[in-house]
Amino acid sequence: MASDHTRSAILAAAERLYADRGFGDVTLRDIVAEANVNLAAVNYHFGSKDELIAELFVTRSIATNRERLHELKVAEEQGGGRAPIEVILRALVGPTLRGCLGPENQRSTVARFMIRASIESVPPIRRIKNREIDHLRKFVSAMRRSLPDRSDVDIYWGLNFALAMAHHTIRESERLTKLSEGKCDLDDVEDVVARVVSVATMALTAGRTETKPPARALARDAR
Amino acid sequence: MASDHTRSAILAAAERLYADRGFGDVTLRDIVAEANVNLAAVNYHFGSKDELIAELFVTRSIATNRERLHELKVAEEQGGGRAPIEVILRALVGPTLRGCLGPENQRSTVARFMIRASIESVPPIRRIKNREIDHLRKFVSAMRRSLPDRSDVDIYWGLNFALAMAHHTIRESERLTKLSEGKCDLDDVEDVVARVVSVATMALTAGRTETKPPARALARDAR
DNA sequence: GATAGTTTCATACAAGTGTTTGAATTGCAA
DNA sequence: TTGCAATTCAAACACTTGTATGAAACTATC
Numbered sequence: 375m376a377s378d379h380t381r382s383a384i385l386a387a388a389e390r391l392y393a394d395r396g397f398g399d400v401t402l403r404d405i406v407a408e409a410n411v412n413l414a415a416v417n418y419h420f421g422s423k424d425e426l427i428a429e430l431f432v433t434r435s436i437a438t439n440r441e442r443l444h445e446l447k448v449a450e451e452q453g454g455g456r457a458p459i460e461v462i463l464r465a466l467v468g469p470t471l472r473g474c475l476g477p478e479n480q481r482s483t484v485a486r487f488m489i490r491a492s493i494e495s496v497p498p499i500r501r502i503k504n505r506e507i508d509h510l511r512k513f514v515s516a517m518r519r520s521l522p523d524r525s526d527v528d529i530y531w532g533l534n535f536a537l538a539m540a541h542h543t544i545r546e547s548e549r550l551t552k553l554s555e556g557k558c559d560l561d562d563v564e565d566v567v568a569r570v571v572s573v574a575t576m577a578l579t580a581g582r583t584e585t586k587p588p589a590r591a592l593a594r595d596a597r
Numbered sequence: 598m599a600s601d602h603t604r605s606a607i608l609a610a611a612e613r614l615y616a617d618r619g620f621g622d623v624t625l626r627d628i629v630a631e632a633n634v635n636l637a638a639v640n641y642h643f644g645s646k647d648e649l650i651a652e653l654f655v656t657r658s659i660a661t662n663r664e665r666l667h668e669l670k671v672a673e674e675q676g677g678g679r680a681p682i683e684v685i686l687r688a689l690v691g692p693t694l695r696g697c698l699g700p701e702n703q704r705s706t707v708a709r710f711m712i713r714a715s716i717e718s719v720p721p722i723r724r725i726k727n728r729e730i731d732h733l734r735k736f737v738s739a740m741r742r743s744l745p746d747r748s749d750v751d752i753y754w755g756l757n758f759a760l761a762m763a764h765h766t767i768r769e770s771e772r773l774t775k776l777s778e779g780k781c782d783l784d785d786v787e788d789v790v791a792r793v794v795s796v797a798t799m800a801l802t803a804g805r806t807e808t809k810p811p812a813r814a815l816a817r818d819a820r
Numbered sequence: 821g822a823t824a825g826t827t828t829c830a831t832a833c834a835a836g837t838g839t840t841t842g843a844a845t846t847g848c849a850a
Numbered sequence: 851t852t853g854c855a856a857t858t859c860a861a862a863c864a865c866t867t868g869t870a871t872g873a874a875a876c877t878a879t880c
Contacts, residue, residue: 398621401867402867402868403867403868412827412828412829413829413868414829414830414831414870415828415829418827494621494717507775507776511776514776526777530776530777530781531781534766534773534781535765535793537765538761538762538766541765542758542760542765546757546760550757553730553737554749554753557749557750558750558757569754570758573796573800576796576799580799624836624837625838626836634858636838636839637860640838645838645839823878823880824879824880825877825878825879826876826878827875827876829872829873829874830873832869832871832872833868833870834867834868834870835866835869836866837866839863839864840862840863841860841861841862842861843860844857844858844859844860846855846856846857847856848855848856849855850851850852850854
């Protein structure tokens with residue numbers, strides 16, 4: 375039986391580098407340098423670069439999904455099988471936003487890696503990615519239970535927009551900071567989460583719900 | 598004086614290929630094959646691959662910005678210097694959505710190229726991209742005029758979310774179709790535009806405006 | 821401590837990249 | 851036509867990429 379030390383060193387180094395610089399310009403030689411192992415180690419332990427990426431993506435996406443689904447499950451159990459839409463949306467976008475924004479030192483490598491994977495659609499990942507749809511379906515179901523009057527189409531669009539706002543804000547956080555001359559504080563992660571959840575909730579409930587609290591109030595409540 | 602034929606053939610071929618397959622896996626040899634010119638022609642006419650990409654991006658982004666700003670200007674003139682927020686948002690996201698979604702044969706290469714450029718942040722483009730911020734500022738100003746009571750921060754966030762929804766919907770249109778099993782019709786571009794504009798408008802006006810028409814009604818009005 | 825299996829290592833390899841070169845061709849003015 | 855500059859072309863170059871190889875080092879079992 376092997377020590378596994380080299381294997382996990384490679385995985386960790388690759389995850390870190392991919393999260394930081396994207397798949398495009400990280401070479402095998404970069405990874406082995408970061409991991410302090412020999413160049414041939416990657417092919418020995420993983421077979422090929424693509425298989426390394428695939429394993430990275432599979433393990434990390436399982437972990438991420440488990441976290442999001444756990445948060446969702448807890449919420450639904452508390453509500454007797456039906457969670458408020460805000461809570462569902464929070465479970466959907468909260469972990470990713472928290473892992474990618476905020477103070478540098480508390481960002482999670484996993485979250486940043488997963489965002490990269492969702493942005494740069496590199497072949498080995500694209501092949502696996504169908505599973506994510508199954509994962510999203512669980513959120514669709516929860517949203518349906520939460521908003522039984524809402525049409526499916528509206529649910530799908532609401533989900534799409536929620537993910538859109540979260541992912542785009544992460545990807546373009548630098549530009550938003552520059553554009554707003556620092557007025558938009560991307561380090562205040564909970565405010566960002568609250569804003570995304572608030573707008574997504576409005577998208578999903580407009581024209582149906584009787585009470586419609588203003589966005590800022592919602593954002594404040596959420597802290 | 599040169600015929601310029603080769604130059605523009607290269608530009609057109611590159612634009613098409615980049616729009617279709619992204620910058621990542623389009624090589625110079627792909628481009629010259631598509632353009633039916635010799636490999637050395639790119640370096641002869643543009644100096645380098647990066648300069649080709651840069652020229653492509655500059656000319657195309659000027660064209661795109663001009664179109665969006667024209668739409669905005671017309672709207673503001675009609676409203677005596679102050680356009681309704683829906684119209685401003687429509688000028689912001691409409692052209693891009695229309696150019697990237699809808700029936701295959703009426704998609705615009707320019708719009709799809711620009712979306713690629715905004716997704717895959719390749720070095721030669723990243724260097725130029727600051728101009729886009731100046732362009733966005735003009736929309737910020739228009740939005741401020743349209744919603745004088747709104748705080749700057751809210752304006753910036755509203756703009757960010759509007760772009761988020763538009764771009765993400767384009768990028769993930771395939772996944773949304775699959776997830777919704779075709780129930781979300783991405784070919785009905787005007788409905789997509791209306792949905793994005795409607796949600797972004799809610800994000801920007803919630804808690805202030807007195808009348809808040811439901812999302813579907815807004816979407817329907819817009820056609 | 822010898823041996824067999826596993827893991828590491830330096831090195832080489834094949835394929836693909838953008839770029840350069842220098843000769844051939846073209847187009848146009850004198 | 852002649853001459854000259856602009857353009858095209860095939861070929862080669864220098865470099866980087868992922869992968870393969872075979873010897874060396876290590877580890878554990880007997």
